[in-house]
Amino acid sequence: MPKSYDIADCPVALTLDLIGERWTILLLRDLLLHGPRRFQDFQDSLPGVAPNTLSTRLKAMEDNGLVQRRLYNDRPPRLEYVLTDKGKSLGPIVRALREWGSKHLK
């Protein structure tokens, strides 16, 4: 389990408890940008992530109600990840990160 930031009454810390772990925001970015994604898609776009880290992050996002797993093919069975409404509502945070990066780092 990811560690808590342990400051229960700060909304910034509470948000970081959900999306502050390494890679989670880039998974969000991919889902916001491309829509439904398979596990393999995340591996392709984030070559630095170990598969078990990826699984752990996706599971935590599912537990926190940010993504859902959905069967998109019966035979063979294939799963994809889609953002929930709660997950989509994180868009402005990813946008703020992108805007700052575009402005200051290019």
Place this chain on the structure above:
Amino acid sequence: MPKSYDIADCPVALTLDLIGERWTILLLRDLLLHGPRRFQDFQDSLPGVAPNTLSTRLKAMEDNGLVQRRLYNDRPPRLEYVLTDKGKSLGPIVRALREWGSKHLK
């Protein structure tokens, strides 16, 4: 040194390279909210952080041009941390995190 997200052309990843490490955003939050802070102030507001982690984060923020150390007393010498203009420009990101937390997690 913090690991890079290794996706050199994505502005989201580039921003996370600067502020994606655990606690960095909460240090930013404190500096945006309270202005200049001493090392002890950060320890008081973030009781979960080991002092060496705190030093490492503040040093990285200094190396990345987000904070400066400033002497505010000669005898005994006392240091405080202040945000640079580049650091202040991260305000909208912290605000987006706060707004989401206030809306979804209370």
